[in-house]
Amino acid sequence: MATLAITGGQLLRPDGTISRADVLVDQDEGTILELGDDLAGTGDTNLDASNALVTPGFVNGHSHVAMTLLRGHADDKPLDAWLQEDIWPAEDELTPEDIRVGAELGLLEMIKSGTTAFADMYFEVPEIAAAVDTAGLRARLGHGVVTVAADEAAAREDAQTSIDVARELDGAADGRISTAFMPHSLTTVGEEYLDEFVPKAREIGVPIHYHANETTDEVAPIVEERGMRPLAYAAEKGMLEPEDFVAHGVHVDESEIELLAEAGTGVIHCPGSNMKLASGMAPVQRLLDAGVTVGLGTDGAASNNDLSLLDEARDAAMVGKLETGDASAVPAGAVAEFLTHGTADAIGLDTGRLEPGSAADLAVIDLETPHLTPPHDLVSHLAYAAAAADVKHTICDGQVLMRDREVQTLDERAVCDRAREHAVALVDRAAE
Numbered sequence: 001m002a003t004l005a006i007t008g009g010q011l012l013r014p015d016g017t018i019s020r021a022d023v024l025v026d027q028d029e030g031t032i033l034e035l036g037d038d039l040a041g042t043g044d045t046n047l048d049a050s051n052a053l054v055t056p057g058f059v060n061g062h063s064h065v066a067m068t069l070l071r072g073h074a075d076d077k078p079l080d081a082w083l084q085e086d087i088w089p090a091e092d093e094l095t096p097e098d099i100r101v102g103a104e105l106g107l108l109e110m111i112k113s114g115t116t117a118f119a120d121m122y123f124e125v126p127e128i129a130a131a132v133d134t135a136g137l138r139a140r141l142g143h144g145v146v147t148v149a150a151d152e153a154a155a156r157e158d159a160q161t162s163i164d165v166a167r168e169l170d171g172a173a174d175g176r177i178s179t180a181f182m183p184h185s186l187t188t189v190g191e192e193y194l195d196e197f198v199p200k201a202r203e204i205g206v207p208i209h210y211h212a213n214e215t216t217d218e219v220a221p222i223v224e225e226r227g228m229r230p231l232a233y234a235a236e237k238g239m240l241e242p243e244d245f246v247a248h249g250v251h252v253d254e255s256e257i258e259l260l261a262e263a264g265t266g267v268i269h270c271p272g273s274n275m276k277l278a279s280g281m282a283p284v285q286r287l288l289d290a291g292v293t294v295g296l297g298t299d300g301a302a303s304n305n306d307l308s309l310l311d312e313a314r315d316a317a318m319v320g321k322l323e324t325g326d327a328s329a330v331p332a333g334a335v336a337e338f339l340t341h342g343t344a345d346a347i348g349l350d351t352g353r354l355e356p357g358s359a360a361d362l363a364v365i366d367l368e369t370p371h372l373t374p375p376h377d378l379v380s381h382l383a384y385a386a387a388a389a390d391v392k393h394t395i396c397d398g399q400v401l402m403r404d405r406e407v408q409t410l411d412e413r414a415v416c417d418r419a420r421e422h423a424v425a426l427v428d429r430a431a432e
């Protein structure tokens with residue numbers, strides 16, 4: 001058995017407290033063997049965590065990782081115009097190789113900012129899975145279905161692809177990859193396709209993930225046409241099960257909050273994207289008060305514009321206070337849960353807690369820097385002051401993905417060079 005010891009650090013425990021502990025990892029099993037006062041010298045390899053905070057690897061509950069190629073391509077527009085005028089035309093030009101290159105760039109950024117697990121909706125998913133396999137992260141992947149502009153044959157094929165991808169890739173990358181059926185949203189996928197394909201997702205036993213109630217423009221047509229709130233419609237379509245999770249949930253009313261709480265369906269809060277596209281402020285504290293499982297996501301890099309969950313954590317705390325007018329809303333402890341097991345639970349991945357037997361997915365945050373001094377409260381630092389560049393080691397499934405800020409599984413220079421070339425060529429093609 002190969003072992004790894006992470007020694008000298010302060011450890012974020014599943015109950016949200018922080019105390020001194022070393023960690024011993026079984027690298028073959030990818031699990032934590034032991035937590036102890038003095039495990040220095042017990043591992044085959046050692047990572048130094050002195051004057052550092054050891055946390056579960058961060059979990060990104062909603063992303064479109066290959067969209068890194070479109071970072072900075074279209075800014076300062078609302079959702080509908082942004083998608084229709086800029087993003088979808090550029091995405092029409094994406095080749096499978098572009099998606100592989102964009103995914104590698106996104107995964108590089110995730111590793112460098114302490115993220116070890118994520119949920120992702122995109123297309124050419126086998127390319128993304130291959131990148132995840134190489135990079136070493138854990139993921140729940142799915143093919144996003146859009147039927148609005150498609151004829152019936154193309155729409156059914158798109159939905160069938162989402163089912164096939166979910167079936168075929170589940171368990172890939174030595175079990176680090178799981179999947180979901182991913183209709184894009186309740187307004188971009190026709191009812192007949194939900195009726196046909198939601199039961200197929202249930203048959204193969206995968207969760208359903210979709211964008212919901214992101215903007216008022218998405219809520220109004222459903223209320224008008226059907227006389228019911230979008231999430232009541234989702235429940236009627238069988239898309240509000242405990243394993244399912246929706247992105248955004250910005251414009252949800254009390255009846256929908258209750259539906260989510262009763263169903264046990266998770267909500268992935270994406271405050272950066274919601275602010276940038278001016279979509280609105282999700283009622284996160286009310287969701288928490290009602291008992292809804294809330295996670296955190298960056299959304300794609302074209303609406304954020306980075307994939308760092310530490311930025312997202314601070315945004316979540318700040319927006320939570322602004323939305324309620326109450327400075328005690330969405331406190332640091334809640335944000336620490338969003339970063340770790342809160343989001344893992346929402347997307348159904350068994351990670352986010354550091355205890356013997358659990359997944360060895362960890363991030364080590366260097367505290368030896370002015371903006372993380374003094375150490376009154378390290379949970380506060382996690383929520384309000386830490387940044388991506390403070391992450392010095394990242395471990396997933398017992399493997400060291402980054403050591404001393406040096407990524408081990410991807411060649412940083414080569415990935416960035418390739419991404420630059422592919423992104424420039426892509427935007428040129430889209431402009432033709």
Ligand SMILES: N[C@@H](CCSC[C@H]1O[C@@H](n2cnc3c(=O)[nH]cnc32)[C@H](O)[C@@H]1O)C(=O)O
Nearest residue numbers: 064087121122123144145146184211299300
């Ligand atoms: N099969 C579809 C792709 C769907 S993937 C998921 C889609 O979600 C888009 N997307 C990214 N961020 C958001 C968001 O915040 N709301 C809605 N859609 C988004 C993204 O650009 C991508 O087109 C097609 O071929 O067009």
Ligand SMILES: [Zn+2]
Nearest residue numbers: 211247299300
């Ligand atoms: Zn999205």
